[in-house]
Amino acid sequence: MQKHYALLLGVGSPWEVKAVSMQLEAKRVEIELGWQWGSAACCPECQRACSIHDTAAERTWRHLDTMQFETRIRAQVPRADCPEHGVRTMRVPWAAPGGRFTLLFEAFAIEVLLASATISQACGLLGIGWGTAQAIMERAVERGLDRRELDAVRRLGMDEKSFRRGQSYITLLTDLDEGRVLDAEAERTQEAATGVWLTLTPEQKEQVEAVAVDLWEPFVQTIRQEAPQADIVHDRYHVSAYLNEAVDQVRRQEHKELLAAGDETLTGTRQLWLYNPQNFRPEQATEFERLKDLNLKVARAWAAKELFSKFWEYGSAAAARRFFKDWYGWVSRSQLKPLVAVAQMLKRRLANLLTYLKHHITNAVTEGLNSKIQSLKSAARGFRSFENYRIRILFFCGKLALYPQ
Ligand SMILES: [Zn+2]
Numbered sequence: 001m002q003k004h005y006a007l008l009l010g011v012g013s014p015w016e017v018k019a020v021s022m023q024l025e026a027k028r029v030e031i032e033l034g035w036q037w038g039s040a041a042c043c044p045e046c047q048r049a050c051s052i053h054d055t056a057a058e059r060t061w062r063h064l065d066t067m068q069f070e071t072r073i074r075a076q077v078p079r080a081d082c083p084e085h086g087v088r089t090m091r092v093p094w095a096a097p098g099g100r101f102t103l104l105f106e107a108f109a110i111e112v113l114l115a116s117a118t119i120s121q122a123c124g125l126l127g128i129g130w131g132t133a134q135a136i137m138e139r140a141v142e143r144g145l146d147r148r149e150l151d152a153v154r155r156l157g158m159d160e161k162s163f164r165r166g167q168s169y170i171t172l173l174t175d176l177d178e179g180r181v182l183d184a185e186a187e188r189t190q191e192a193a194t195g196v197w198l199t200l201t202p203e204q205k206e207q208v209e210a211v212a213v214d215l216w217e218p219f220v221q222t223i224r225q226e227a228p229q230a231d232i233v234h235d236r237y238h239v240s241a242y243l244n245e246a247v248d249q250v251r252r253q254e255h256k257e258l259l260a261a262g263d264e265t266l267t268g269t270r271q272l273w274l275y276n277p278q279n280f281r282p283e284q285a286t287e288f289e290r291l292k293d294l295n296l297k298v299a300r301a302w303a304a305k306e307l308f309s310k311f312w313e314y315g316s317a318a319a320a321r322r323f324f325k326d327w328y329g330w331v332s333r334s335q336l337k338p339l340v341a342v343a344q345m346l347k348r349r350l351a352n353l354l355t356y357l358k359h360h361i362t363n364a365v366t367e368g369l370n371s372k373i374q375s376l377k378s379a380a381r382g383f384r385s386f387e388n389y390r391i392r393i394l395f396f397c398g399k400l401a402l403y404p405q
Helices: 002-009 103-115 119-126 130-147 190-197 202-206 217-226 236-260 270-274 282-292 297-313 317-334 337-348 350-354 364-378 386-397
Strands: 015-023 028-035 049-055 059-066 069-075 078-082 086-089 155-162 169-175 180-186 210-213 231-234
Touching (some): 002 028, 155 364, 169 386, 180 190, 190 217, 231 350, 236 270, 317 350, 337 350
Antiparallel strands (some): 049 078
16 A cells, blocks of 8 residues: 555655554544665755754645545655755645645645536635635645746736725736736736736737727836837727717717706617617617607717727728728717817827737737636625735636646
8 A cells, every 4th residue: 555655656665654644533644754864864955965953843735645544744854954954844846835735736626616616616626715726826826927038028908897896906917829818917907907917028018019908097007118119009998988978978968968858768778878879679770760860969879889889990000090080080070078088089089090900909808818817806705905916817818837747
């Protein structure tokens, strides 16, 4: 049996399995490992063969279950007496320094965490607590970040996501080509924006060709600072959101005016002006056709918004620029104030809208990650800190090499 477990654990000389004890009542297997005395110890810092000073206090590690028996390893690990580094506890081949689990158990736990619908489900399957799962994910992310290759990063996305209820945000930097989160910072501030860029070296930043971003000025400033050569590409979905908001403001104002005159034409129509008409139910389509022909301000605002979507389809910047000039002129003459305000903002940012036609990037890739990130948030009740959340984001959305070797 000793030999069998030695094989299972992959430990060899000078480590040996000294005893295996089975506790039937407790459903537990304990494997005692021992160091063959006389073998030189190895300094964990410099790998030099040293004499043995003494042994550290006995420790246990959780291993993969044996036939549903919780399996633990016990060992007294020798301390090397290194002439350079002093007395140091040796590294063991079955576990990471400081880890309370064997590498095999950690690898298995990572697999279960990745495959489970929720972290608590994984905890249940593994028979571990939340804190332990968090520690396993932390070590996995640390390994993954050490091994991560970032020299080929070309197109990035900067984005914010809501974190917790209310007005709490996080800032994300994503690799759009690989669809992976590179880093996350708490808050949505200039400081957070600069913070996520620290994940790249100066050389790697110089390789960045384009960054998709919303129209928020501190994000734009940060990109100019961190990667001045990169094209800034305003995210078209954020632009749509601004246009939608303007249409909604026009509707609210007009609805108020109509109501004051006893006219309820716009009552209950909010969604109609915001939805994509292609998704209308038949009765919504009929209702919308009728409203569109009523010479309403909101109908003109809606038409301007719809028309703008053509902008993204142009093949050349020159043609798109001409289109924008016409569209801008039309909106300016419309006297629809909320829309004019958005048009003016888009005019100021036109150069960073035209870059879309060259790179065709949006933060929609981040949106794909979004559902995963959101589910991590919803599982995040009782989170002690943003840092735990960041570890989970990188664990599940960082596409990192997580497994111990
Ligand atoms: Zn040493």
